[in-house]
Amino acid sequence: SYELTQPPSVSVSPGQTARITCSGDALPKKYAYWYQQKPGQAPVLVIYKDSERPSGIPERFSGSSSGTTVTLTISGVQAEDEADYYCQSADRSGTYPWVFGGGTKLTVL
């Protein structure tokens, strides 16, 4: 099966920039998506098609792609951004049209 690799945890102080990476062999060919999940809540889409932001998502959330790695960047991190973040994409063959990364716990110090 296809895997997307994320760091288990990232820590930043309020007001700093958090960067969460996601690596996968098919990412040069497939879009990546990012979801935020706060404790006890359902996931929320924060970035789609590598870098597009859904309506209602703050501008401090942005996404980028370079080769086999995509990055979620949160500029000016706020305490409310503390959550688990999951990347999602697809494998090249179409067998797994939805694959999630293992998730990254963002801690705001």
Added chain:
Amino acid sequence: EVQLVQSGGEVKKPGESLKISCKGSGYSFTNYWIGWVRQMPGKGLEWMGIIYPGDSDTRYSPSFQGQVTISADKSISTAYLQWSSLKASDTAMYYCARGMYSNSSGYFDYWGQGTLVTVSS
């Protein structure tokens, strides 16, 4: 406003059957895919499968093929996830989500609130 409202939590015994539901509103239910995602306690998200209510086209993750059945009743804008014989390892939160799917890839733009399934003897 797009909403996906899932049925309530369930406590079942191993070997029992179960069907949970996800009712969509605020959009054309037949024109979007509905997917199911498992989250085991303290773990990450796992894609289980998707269905297109317009024609009931269904795709399963190889990891869940044969373990669950996904269906939909477009007349009442509701999708279902069912098990014929539950195992303790099925204990998890299950989310439904509206899917955007094309060219062998997709994403979920709206999510239900989740249904907690507990399987214990």
